[in-house]
Amino acid sequence: MAMRNPKTEPEYPIASPTYAHVVGWGMAVPENVMTNDDISAFVETNDEWIVARTGIKERRIASEDESTATLAYKAAQRALEIADILPIDLDLIVVATSTPENIFPSTASLVQDWLNASHAGAFDLSAACSGFVYALNMAADSIRAGSITTALVIGSETMSRILDWQDRSTCILFGDGAGAVVLQASKVEGGVLSSVLRSDGAGCDLLAIPSVGSIDADESRAGSNGHQLFKMYMVGSEVFKFATRVVNDSIDQATKLAGLDVSDIDLVIPHQANYRILQSAARKLKIDINKFMSNVDRYGNTSAASIPIALCEAIEQKRIHDKDHIALVGFGGGLTWASMIIQWGIPEPSQQQSSLINRQRRNILYYTAKWRSRSRRWRRRVNKTMEYLRPKRGRVPRLLRKVDEDDRL
Ligand code: UT7
Numbered sequence: 001m002a003m004r005n006p007k008t009e010p011e012y013p014i015a016s017p018t019y020a021h022v023v024g025w026g027m028a029v030p031e032n033v034m035t036n037d038d039i040s041a042f043v044e045t046n047d048e049w050i051v052a053r054t055g056i057k058e059r060r061i062a063s064e065d066e067s068t069a070t071l072a073y074k075a076a077q078r079a080l081e082i083a084d085i086l087p088i089d090l091d092l093i094v095v096a097t098s099t100p101e102n103i104f105p106s107t108a109s110l111v112q113d114w115l116n117a118s119h120a121g122a123f124d125l126s127a128a129c130s131g132f133v134y135a136l137n138m139a140a141d142s143i144r145a146g147s148i149t150t151a152l153v154i155g156s157e158t159m160s161r162i163l164d165w166q167d168r169s170t171c172i173l174f175g176d177g178a179g180a181v182v183l184q185a186s187k188v189e190g191g192v193l194s195s196v197l198r199s200d201g202a203g204c205d206l207l208a209i210p211s212v213g214s215i216d217a218d219e220s221r222a223g224s225n226g227h228q229l230f231k232m233y234m235v236g237s238e239v240f241k242f243a244t245r246v247v248n249d250s251i252d253q254a255t256k257l258a259g260l261d262v263s264d265i266d267l268v269i270p271h272q273a274n275y276r277i278l279q280s281a282a283r284k285l286k287i288d289i290n291k292f293m294s295n296v297d298r299y300g301n302t303s304a305a306s307i308p309i310a311l312c313e314a315i316e317q318k319r320i321h322d323k324d325h326i327a328l329v330g331f332g333g334g335l336t337w338a339s340m341i342i343q344w345g346i347p348e349p350s351q352q353q354s355s356l357i358n359r360q361r362r363n364i365l366y367y368t369a370k371w372r373s374r375s376r377r378w379r380r381r382v383n384k385t386m387e388y389l390r391p392k393r394g395r396v397p398r399l400l401r402k403v404d405e406d407d408r409l
Contacts (some may be wrong), residue, residue: 020140021191024182026078027312055275059175059300063396069110069180072156083182084354087117087360091148096155096304116369129332131304139193140267154180155304175300179308190343194257201336207234246337248284254339266324272296272306
């Protein structure tokens with residue numbers, strides 16, 4: 001029997017490392033387009049100012065039937081299709097959002113239910129426009145640590161619902177949409193190589209949406225600082241300065257952490273806040289602006305959704321190839337900012353074919369999910385009624401109590 005050489009062979013076999021690769025992607029944006037001219041019909045602004053200061057020409061606005069969860073669900077379905085996996089293969093669903101359906105339950109839990117992803121944990125993550133990179137980092141770390149195998153990471157927003165449409169300094173900037181990726185464990189080297197997450201809470205008053213736990217929710221104090229509950233406010237010029245200060249540094253740090261040089265980056269997929277921020281970062285990093293993916297002209301700022309939407313469009317436009325190094329960078333409320341380097345390592349979309357049988361199985365799961373949820377709610381209602389009507393000693397007093405309550409209403 002061969003003896004172990006203690007100098008070269010460890011006492012216990014070391015498992016080969018696990019990498020976290022993007023294997024599926026999808027996006028969903030509302031059909032309703034709002035142009036700069038449309039906005040100038042109700043606030044004092046104009047197309048020329050908006051294009052010159054931001055690069056934005058139009059944005060998408062959710063219809064009454066659309067919400068953060070429905071957009072997330074659509075983007076998720078497309079991502080599962082490309083990855084060609086079943087919802088039951090998912091271990092984790094994270095939705096990065098600043099416009100969740102509820103404070104709780106999470107938007108991710110709704111998506112989990114609608115997808116019929118019965119083996120997945122689900123939660124929302126709040127890091128404003130950096131949220132998608134934060135969420136992707138959490139999922140990649142869980143995969144590399146071996147605690148999960150497959151994660152669905154979504155950025156989804158209905159910013160139109162939290163805008164003050166009288167405030168021309170913010171309402172021109174934002175739009176609605178969702179983007180999703182499937183992240184999966186693989187022994188193939190590459191995938192998520194590095195991430196740098198940062199926060200500076202001292203800037204919390206520069207960009208915010210006050211919610212129920214806020215001091216602003218106190219009636220006696222409300223209005224003292226002029227902020228409305230559930231409406232976004234921003235000190236644009238300060239956020240602009242912050243963004244132009246951190247974006248290049250953040251990309252630089254993540255690149256070094258991945259053992260690379262900025263010149264190795266093939267494509268930067270930044271948060272789409274303002275085209276001038278991208279120009280500034282490109283200049284400081286000495287990267288050609290053409291290596292910055294931008295679709296801010298068509299969607300505006302979709303907060304946590306902007307990076308996955310831009311990623312989807314970059315793939316569609318064939319701007320990402322096998323082994324390319326991609327830099328993601330997010331920045332926004334918190335203040336927060338985050339960068340990530342990914343080495344692309346899966347087939348291009350044309351090679352990625354969703355098998356017919358899996359597609360049918362997914363459709364069956366989506367269909368049964370709808371019925372399962374509905375029938376559960378129904379059963380709960382029937383049980384409640386049955387309990388109420390159950391002939392027990394206390395039935396008559398209970399009925400009388402009900403009549404009393406109805407009278408009070
Ligand atoms: O996603 C989170 C991260 N968000 C960002 O990164 C956004 C960062 N900020 C920005 O992109 C820019 O600060 C804005 C686009 C929001 C504003 O551009 P700016 O060049 O910083 O303009 P400003 O706020 O300094 O305003 C300049 C002028 C002001 O008029 P006065 O005071 O100079 O007379 C504003 O009242 O432009 C005026 N203004 C407008 N004029 C026409 C502000 N908004 C508008 C508007 N149309 N919509």
